[in-house]
Amino acid sequence: MSIAAELERQIIEGIYKEGDKLPSERELTVEYKVSRNVIRQAITKLREKGLLTVKPGKGAYITELKDSIVGDSLIKIMNKYNYKPEELLEVREELELIIIRKSIEKAEKANIEQLKQINRKIENNTTSFKEFLDDDYKFHMVLAESTQNPIFPILIRSFLNTTDYFSFSVSMFIKDFTDVLNVVTEHHRKLIEAIENKNEKVAVSIMREHMNLTREKIAIFYR
Structure with missing residues (x-):
C-alpha cells in the first residue's frame, strides 16, 4: 500500500479526525522510512482529493469535510447537467434508509444520547432557520455515525450539504418555520424511540415521512 493510500485509510477510518494536524514531513519520513519527497507527493495527492488542507508555514490539516469539495461538486454537477433536486x-432517501436500519442494529448508548441532546436543542430554537438546518445536519450525521461504519458519514455528508443548499434557498421565503420545526422534532423523537426499541419497521416508516417533508418543502420553490 502506498503512503498516500495508507494515510487516506487512516483519515477515512477516523484515526485522524477532521481539523487534526497531520504529523510533520520529518515525523512521517521517520514513521514510514521514506524520503521527504515521497511524503510530499502523498500529501499532494490527498490535497488534490480534498482530504487535506495545506497551510503555508503551519502544515497539513485534515479537511473539515462539511465544507469540502464533495457537496460543492454535487451542486456543480446538478447545475451543469440540469439534474432535479427530487x-x-x-438517492439520499435510499441512503438514509440504509443508515437507519444499520443504526438500529449498531447504535450505542452514547449515540442515542447525542441524538436526544441535538433534538432538544432544535426544540428550543424559535428564531434561526440556519441554526435549525445546522442542528438537523448534526442529527443526521450522528445517525450515520451510529452505524459504526466510517463510510456512511462521508457519503451522507455530501448529500446533506447539497440538500441543505436547496433548503436554505427555500428558507429565504419562509417567515415562520415553527410548523416545520415541530414536525421535524417529532420525527426525530420517533426515530430515537425506534432505535432504542430496535423497531426497524417504525424507523423506516418515519424516515420515509421525514424525507417526504424535505421533498415537499423543496418542491414548493423548485417546481
Whole structure:
C-alpha cells in the first residue's frame, strides 16, 4: 500500500479526525522510512482529493469535510447537467434508509444520547432557520455515525450539504418555520424511540415521512 493510500485509510477510518494536524514531513519520513519527497507527493495527492488542507508555514490539516469539495461538486454537477433536486433526494432517501436500519442494529448508548441532546436543542430554537438546518445536519450525521461504519458519514455528508443548499434557498421565503420545526422534532423523537426499541419497521416508516417533508418543502420553490 502506498503512503498516500495508507494515510487516506487512516483519515477515512477516523484515526485522524477532521481539523487534526497531520504529523510533520520529518515525523512521517521517520514513521514510514521514506524520503521527504515521497511524503510530499502523498500529501499532494490527498490535497488534490480534498482530504487535506495545506497551510503555508503551519502544515497539513485534515479537511473539515462539511465544507469540502464533495457537496460543492454535487451542486456543480446538478447545475451543469440540469439534474432535479427530487432526483438527488431520491438517492439520499435510499441512503438514509440504509443508515437507519444499520443504526438500529449498531447504535450505542452514547449515540442515542447525542441524538436526544441535538433534538432538544432544535426544540428550543424559535428564531434561526440556519441554526435549525445546522442542528438537523448534526442529527443526521450522528445517525450515520451510529452505524459504526466510517463510510456512511462521508457519503451522507455530501448529500446533506447539497440538500441543505436547496433548503436554505427555500428558507429565504419562509417567515415562520415553527410548523416545520415541530414536525421535524417529532420525527426525530420517533426515530430515537425506534432505535432504542430496535423497531426497524417504525424507523423506516418515519424516515420515509421525514424525507417526504424535505421533498415537499423543496418542491414548493423548485417546481
